[in-house]
Amino acid sequence: MxxxxxxxxxxxxxxxxxxxxxxxxxxxxxxxxxxxxxxxxxxxxxxxxxxxxIRGAIYEEDWPAAFPSGHALDVGQATEIVSVKVRQPDGTWRDYAGAVDLEQGQRESFVSFPAGRPVGALRIRYKAETDLDxxxxxxxxxxxxxxxxxxxxxxxxxxxxxxxxxxxxxxxxxxxxxxxxxx
Incomplete structure (x- = not known):
């Protein structure tokens, strides 16, 4: 969520x-x-x-380790990935420095990791906004x-x-x- x-x-x-x-x-x-x-x-x-x-906003969602690369974000109309963090074994979060792709569909947006999905839970922060024109x-x-x-x-x-x-x-x-x- x-x-x-x-x-x-x-x-x-x-x-x-x-x-x-x-x-x-x-x-x-x-x-x-x-x-x-x-x-x-x-x-x-x-x-x-x-x-x-609908209105431009920044969202953050947590992905469990089971979500694969190419999984859909929960909020539609995502326009930009702001950051990806990887949960460390001690419970802290570390910034992910690898490439992240955002594929925008008409209704959903999908996040892919070209070099392979990082292992473990992820915290993805992104912008979403509907182009009303x-x-x-x-x-x-x-x-x-x-x-x-x-x-x-x-x-x-x-x-x-x-x-x-x-x-x-x-x-x-x-x-x-x-x-x-x-x-």
């Missing part, structure tokens, strides 16, 4: 984009609600639904989700979080970046 270490870059949507989708003027909206709750909430929902890194359906999903929440706040805003959106009509927009189930 990967851990998100930190987001980088700008949020996936702007107040202006959400206002345009809702057919409102940005000054007629509640900027704090949109930037602090709605946009982060729908980003998290989309990441949870797809298994892909390449996958416009994802941006549309985010905008439709934001508009739905803002038009029907009583159904989706619960305190400082969002409840899940109906998925029947939205799922196809993110299908091309959804990581297939592993079980």
């Amino acid at each position: 990967p851990r998100r270490i930190e987001y980088f870059g700008e949020p996936v949507l702007t107040l202006e984009q959400v206002a345009f989708q809702c057919r409102l003027e940005p000054e007629d909206m509640e900027p704090g609600l949109i930037s602090d709750i709605v946009i982060p909430g729908i980003t998290t929902q989309c990441e949870s639904k797809t298994g892909a890194g 390449l996958h416009p359906g994802v941006r549309n999903w985010l905008l439709m989700a934001a508009a739905t929440i803002l038009r029907h706040p009583e159904m989706f805003l619960v305190g400082q979080s969002l409840s899940e959106l109906p998925s029947e009509f939205l799922d196809h927009l993110v299908a091309e970046v959804t990581v297939p189930p592993r079980f």
